[in-house]
Amino acid sequence: MAGNGVASIGECMLELSGQTGPNWRMGFAGDTFNTLWALHALSGDRPATYVSAFGDDPFSQGQIGFFAENGIGIGSSPVIPGARPGLYAITLTGAERSFTYWRGDAAARQLASDAEALSKSLKNQSLVYFSGITLAILDEAARKTLLSAVARARAAGSLIAFDPNYRPRLWRNRQDAQAAIIEALDVTDIALPTFPDEQMLFDDASPRATAERLGRQVGEIVVKNGEQPALVAENATVEDVPAIHVAAPTDTTGAGDSFNGGYLAARLAGHGPREAARRAHRVAAAVVQVSGALAPFETLQTAFDGLGPA
Numbered sequence: 001m002a003g004n005g006v007a008s009i010g011e012c013m014l015e016l017s018g019q020t021g022p023n024w025r026m027g028f029a030g031d032t033f034n035t036l037w038a039l040h041a042l043s044g045d046r047p048a049t050y051v052s053a054f055g056d057d058p059f060s061q062g063q064i065g066f067f068a069e070n071g072i073g074i075g076s077s078p079v080i081p082g083a084r085p086g087l088y089a090i091t092l093t094g095a096e097r098s099f100t101y102w103r104g105d106a107a108a109r110q111l112a113s114d115a116e117a118l119s120k121s122l123k124n125q126s127l128v129y130f131s132g133i134t135l136a137i138l139d140e141a142a143r144k145t146l147l148s149a150v151a152r153a154r155a156a157g158s159l160i161a162f163d164p165n166y167r168p169r170l171w172r173n174r175q176d177a178q179a180a181i182i183e184a185l186d187v188t189d190i191a192l193p194t195f196p197d198e199q200m201l202f203d204d205a206s207p208r209a210t211a212e213r214l215g216r217q218v219g220e221i222v223v224k225n226g227e228q229p230a231l232v233a234e235n236a237t238v239e240d241v242p243a244i245h246v247a248a249p250t251d252t253t254g255a256g257d258s259f260n261g262g263y264l265a266a267r268l269a270g271h272g273p274r275e276a277a278r279r280a281h282r283v284a285a286a287v288v289q290v291s292g293a294l295a296p297f298e299t300l301q302t303a304f305d306g307l308g309p310a
Contacts, residue, residue: 003124005047006268007075008036009146010134011108012052013101014059016089017253017292024089028063029293031133031165034254038261038283039129040072041297042304043268049075051121053111055083060107070297075121078114083107090253090292097253103137112142115149122153127264131163132197135180136170143180151187161190161264163256166197177201185217190267192260195225207231211238222263222277224256230281232273241277244285254293259284262304279304 010032018025033050040048050072054060056079063085064074086103111134112118122128128150135143154160164181171177178201185191191214198210207223211233214221223231229240262283266276286303287295 003047003126004045005049005125006036006039006043006127006264007049007051007122007125007129008032008039009051009111009122009128009130009150011086011103011106011111011137012050012063013086013088013103013106014063015293016087017251019089019091025292027292027294028066029254030086031163031257032129032131034257034293035129035131035163035261035264036072037070037294038258038287038300039127039265040070040261041300042262042265042283044071044297046126046268048072049121049125051075051077051111051118053078053080053083053107053109053113055079055085055107056081057084060085076114076117077121078110078117080107080110080113083110090251092251097251106137109137109142112138112145112149115145118145118149119152122149122158123156125153125158127159127161127268128153129161129163129260129264130184132165132177132181132184133167133170135184136167136177143183147183147187150184154187154189159189159268160187161192161260162188163192163194163260164197164201165194166201168200174201182217185214188218190220190222190264191218192222192224192263194256195223195228198223208238220273222273222280224259230259230277232277234273239274241274241281244281246285246288249288251291252288254295255284255288257293258287258295258300262300265304279306282306 012033015029086106262280
């Protein structure tokens, strides 16, 4: 029987953002951590665990301390002597962002190095979330270890959510990405793809085509598409849920990840898929109006509950 907690698996990096001249602001972010941040903010009574691997350097210790300050644990994630976190910098043109990464030897690439510790971190979780980026940073053997651990968690009662989140530069080739993502979908209950990613990877002609393809493996699918409506498909029901237009976004970093967190929080709270997508759109609209990937908990909560402007 699954417990009450939520766990997210992947890589949290050092984030450099908000450049003013030669000065940068440093924070912590990464796709699966951004999702857990929103999910935790919106379901605070649930224990939250970020499952990864960490170094023993000051920056890794700073990460772990930041998590703890915000009520997020690391479970049985290994701390690896001599390892360190990955790093990325955000540069903005208007609100649109581009990224420069330094992550080739990041500690998170060893998150599946201890299969027993990984399974222990996923034990008794109400929900387990991971992404295509989680898969991409692992070698083939580690991916199999990860998916086996996820499958065991699912068999024990955990709900499994997965965002394919295709990033071509992280994969050796397109075929490897396709194979790994298809394998991950076999252990997934809720899929949260983004249409342009799916179009690039699988040549899907439309969000509906994405939903139909994924529907052969997964029972609940939400196809995100930027400011276009999200397509929500559950069993035989397919419907569009309009997004919220933000006239002057500040920074679009983390919008899709926060949508995922809002959607999953709403589903865990008992809302149906359509209402969950409506709340998730509000959360994403709030996130693009702040700098960086992590919006304050209060901002997320106000948007989720529909108590303030989008």
